[in-house]
Amino acid sequence: MSGSKKERPLFICGQCGYESRKWLGRCPDCGQWDSLSEQKRPISSSARRSVATPQPLAGSSGSGQDRLVTGIGELDRVLGGGIVPGAMVLIGGDPGIGKSTLILQLLAALADGQRKVLYVTGEESARQIRMRADRLQIDDNGIFLATENCVESIITMAADMSPALLAVDSIQTMFSEEVGSAPGSVTQVRESTARLLALAKSTELPVLLVGHVTKDGAIAGPRVLEHMVDAVLYFEGDRGQVFRILRTVKNRFGSTNEIGVFEMKEAGLAEVDNPSALFLAERPVNVPGSVVMPSVEGTRPILVEVQALVSPSSLGTGRRTAIGADPQRLALLTAVLEKKLGVTLFDHDIFLNIAGGIRIDEPALDLGVVVALLSSLFEKVVAPTTVVCGEVGLAGEIRAVGQMDMRLREADRLGFKTFLMPESSRRQLDSVPNGSMEVIAVRSVQALVEELFQG
Numbered sequence: 001m002s003g004s005k006k007e008r009p010l011f012i013c014g015q016c017g018y019e020s021r022k023w024l025g026r027c028p029d030c031g032q033w034d035s036l037s038e039q040k041r042p043i044s045s046s047a048r049r050s051v052a053t054p055q056p057l058a059g060s061s062g063s064g065q066d067r068l069v070t071g072i073g074e075l076d077r078v079l080g081g082g083i084v085p086g087a088m089v090l091i092g093g094d095p096g097i098g099k100s101t102l103i104l105q106l107l108a109a110l111a112d113g114q115r116k117v118l119y120v121t122g123e124e125s126a127r128q129i130r131m132r133a134d135r136l137q138i139d140d141n142g143i144f145l146a147t148e149n150c151v152e153s154i155i156t157m158a159a160d161m162s163p164a165l166l167a168v169d170s171i172q173t174m175f176s177e178e179v180g181s182a183p184g185s186v187t188q189v190r191e192s193t194a195r196l197l198a199l200a201k202s203t204e205l206p207v208l209l210v211g212h213v214t215k216d217g218a219i220a221g222p223r224v225l226e227h228m229v230d231a232v233l234y235f236e237g238d239r240g241q242v243f244r245i246l247r248t249v250k251n252r253f254g255s256t257n258e259i260g261v262f263e264m265k266e267a268g269l270a271e272v273d274n275p276s277a278l279f280l281a282e283r284p285v286n287v288p289g290s291v292v293m294p295s296v297e298g299t300r301p302i303l304v305e306v307q308a309l310v311s312p313s314s315l316g317t318g319r320r321t322a323i324g325a326d327p328q329r330l331a332l333l334t335a336v337l338e339k340k341l342g343v344t345l346f347d348h349d350i351f352l353n354i355a356g357g358i359r360i361d362e363p364a365l366d367l368g369v370v371v372a373l374l375s376s377l378f379e380k381v382v383a384p385t386t387v388v389c390g391e392v393g394l395a396g397e398i399r400a401v402g403q404m405d406m407r408l409r410e411a412d413r414l415g416f417k418t419f420l421m422p423e424s425s426r427r428q429l430d431s432v433p434n435g436s437m438e439v440i441a442v443r444s445v446q447a448l449v450e451e452l453f454q455g
């Protein structure tokens, strides 16, 4: 932009990145007070400087089949079969969850195939990275390491070296020389991403960004980041636990909701081939308040244990806590049970937990929650060979959920004997199980109680 043209001021919210032409005391987007500050230079003006030559759509390289396959199966799956040339992938997650470890293992896997890859870190020293590499037993001279915080330098570096992949750890530590604000600010994060994105798109270099996560779960500095990149992978799990779940939240080149399951070991992240068995490994049997639910994450069924603890509250109204499930959904299901079954729950504390640190969002979990709650409330054990799966509606009706065949096969494979499912799902089953699995179909929560807890 030329200096002769008078630039209008631009104000940006330091919290969420909201843009406004005039100063406002409170950000209309995120509600933060006094968070708007004037932006001296228009965002990404120089990132847009270069003019691309239009190319014919047909015939240009982009059939997308030349993906960079990492060879780490769980990772390739969440990426939709490998990394697409020119794609920008953001890996988010809490500090200490294993992002840098995963990046290093991924780079090692790629460099193994005689490629050169570039790892830029703005967070740790070269020495720290070497120590991690030693721990992971990575001894590869295809990985090039640089400690750098300036995106312009990184771009020059990448141009000189032309690596097969560029990894930047983390985007919050990067800054662009052309922006006045401090590294980590929304403006810097966005501007740095814009520069790297321009590099990725113009040179077909795949770029991997590491991003930290704020308290409220958004990838820090901002939602805007999620919109800019091609794919967002999110590391979930509890640092105290060994499982690490890598979930696709966005993918322009593959399906979302796919998950990869890893285990954090002494020497790095190991793929978990049989997640169901792992999630059920420590399941207590013949204990009230526990039931198994076959969940489907993306294209893969995973059996998880739903645990509930319902006990009289010492306060007037009970507490409700949900770990690994939606607390709103728990409140709703509790209300349905009170209304439809006449049970008293308002004066009970209710704790819900999905064992193993995995998060389940699908409505099919409802039946698992309901059964676990009732099992704990009634102090009645659900047979350890039973699985339950279905959505529960406000009228107490039990509604069909998809991919029942897949869930059934997984439950069968792991030796479960009884499958409690919605009536309407049974009618849709392709294959009637071959005798070893008993299917019980229920229509309502009342029918469910009769089936599981009476007699």
Ligand code: TYD
Binding pocket: 093, 094, 095, 096, 097, 098, 099, 100, 101, 102, 132, 135, 136, 264, 265, 266, 267, 268, 269
């Ligand atoms: P790290 O990749 O540094 O996390 P992030 O980049 O997301 O902040 O990994 C952090 C944790 O993983 C650290 O607490 C130690 C543990 N870890 C292992 O258990 N085994 C290993 O082989 C490595 C490298 C790390």
Ligand code: MG
Binding pocket: 099, 100, 101, 123, 169
């Ligand atoms: Mg790190």
